Amino acid sequence: MGSVKALRCRECRQDYEPSLKYICDECLGPLDVTYDYGSMRVNRGTFADRDKSYWRYLELLPIEDKGNIVSLEAGFTPLHRADRLGEALGLKHLYLKNDSVNPTFSFKDRPAGVAVSKAKEMRLRAVGCASTGNLASATAAHAAKADLPCYIFAPRDIEYAKIAQALAYGAEFIAVDGTYDDANRIAAQISDAKPIGIVNVNLRPYYVEGSKTLAYEVVEQLNWNVPDHLIVPVASGAMLNAICRGLEELYELNLVDSIENARVTAAQAKGCSPVVEAFKNKRDEIVPVEYPNTIAKSLAIGDPGDGIYALRRLRQFNGYAEDPDDDEIRDAILLLARTEGIFTEPAGGVAVAALKRLVEDGRIGKDEYVVCYITGNGLKSIDAIEGILKRPIIVKPNYKDVVSIITM
Numbered sequence: 001m002g003s004v005k006a007l008r009c010r011e012c013r014q015d016y017e018p019s020l021k022y023i024c025d026e027c028l029g030p031l032d033v034t035y036d037y038g039s040m041r042v043n044r045g046t047f048a049d050r051d052k053s054y055w056r057y058l059e060l061l062p063i064e065d066k067g068n069i070v071s072l073e074a075g076f077t078p079l080h081r082a083d084r085l086g087e088a089l090g091l092k093h094l095y096l097k098n099d100s101v102n103p104t105f106s107f108k109d110r111p112a113g114v115a116v117s118k119a120k121e122m123r124l125r126a127v128g129c130a131s132t133g134n135l136a137s138a139t140a141a142h143a144a145k146a147d148l149p150c151y152i153f154a155p156r157d158i159e160y161a162k163i164a165q166a167l168a169y170g171a172e173f174i175a176v177d178g179t180y181d182d183a184n185r186i187a188a189q190i191s192d193a194k195p196i197g198i199v200n201v202n203l204r205p206y207y208v209e210g211s212k213t214l215a216y217e218v219v220e221q222l223n224w225n226v227p228d229h230l231i232v233p234v235a236s237g238a239m240l241n242a243i244c245r246g247l248e249e250l251y252e253l254n255l256v257d258s259i260e261n262a263r264v265t266a267a268q269a270k271g272c273s274p275v276v277e278a279f280k281n282k283r284d285e286i287v288p289v290e291y292p293n294t295i296a297k298s299l300a301i302g303d304p305g306d307g308i309y310a311l312r313r314l315r316q317f318n319g320y321a322e323d324p325d326d327d328e329i330r331d332a333i334l335l336l337a338r339t340e341g342i343f344t345e346p347a348g349g350v351a352v353a354a355l356k357r358l359v360e361d362g363r364i365g366k367d368e369y370v371v372c373y374i375t376g377n378g379l380k381s382i383d384a385i386e387g388i389l390k391r392p393i394i395v396k397p398n399y400k401d402v403v404s405i406i407t408m
């Protein structure tokens, strides 16, 4: 423990003492946690017998004292071999990282758990977040476990299931009559004015660390092999950037021999795809989407904080970017459910639909080892697919009426 060295500016490399600081004084760049890798004694065996949660990678997470960990046992989710979906798409080695089965039913338990633990370590007396839906519940649940009050700032038009879930954990839910970018701006202003740890604002350097475990776990679950291609849904871009950094750390620590052949691809929904647009048009800047419009509400960030970094990662890791529309997303949700028995929310549909495009036009070969991140659970957004589901068959409670329906 205690291998955190500093907070370092991602742009100008200036170092700062670890604190609630998240923006560089010199250049306004974002700050990242840096570690003393040289003093880290880890090898593949280090992790073998540990807890089946993402806290198994403790050395690579920014918590100094184990006693401050606030854990709901999130992470170490199944790496699901998807033979039937693979066959449907034309892939021999397809795996799904099934983060829909985390304690609050999305991958956000990873960054939120780390950030709330850091809030506890810093003795903060309240936490909160700006959310497109899933971070609300992840933060609220960990806050409940830590016995901290929790303030959520989210657009009012997100799925009610996500609002209800966060309220059930006891959070104060501030539904902003505007976009995610409005909610995020207000959360940032609150974090400047009050001693609250906003997990994705002033705790962001710690928050993003949690998502690196999405890379560690996949590689460990593949017996320390690096996949050929990773498909990642993108909103702020933080997760994609963290997965790439996780791969770099595995290489830095000699846990894998090479990451050179791993491609990383971004998936966004057509109704809000600023990163994909920039990539496809070979631009270096992100043009914000003012009014996102897609069923993939958890990905609806018009002005993504880590957008340019996600863009740079796509280039560094020789990946692609695709933006399926809402019909493709709905079809992909049902295809996944009906081939693999995994029910995802639209974000997972976005990833599967993007993968489908890449296989169809030959950008992914059938023999490649592909990992697709399924980041959230379908029960959180049933409205998104209601219109394309068959109606249930309503019957009188007698055998004769029912048996005639069963055609086999």
Ligand SMILES: *Cc1c(COP(=O)(O)O)cnc(C)c1O
Residues within 6 Å of the ligand: 106, 107, 108, 132, 134, 135, 233, 234, 235, 236, 237, 238, 239, 240, 298, 299, 345, 347, 348, 375, 376
């Ligand atoms: C937040 C979220 C994402 C995207 O994460 P970012 O780090 O903001 O890019 C993907 N999938 C789901 C289900 C999410 O809730």
Ligand SMILES: [Zn+2]
Residues within 6 Å of the ligand: 009, 010, 011, 012, 013, 014, 024, 025, 026, 027, 028, 029
């Ligand atoms: Zn700087």
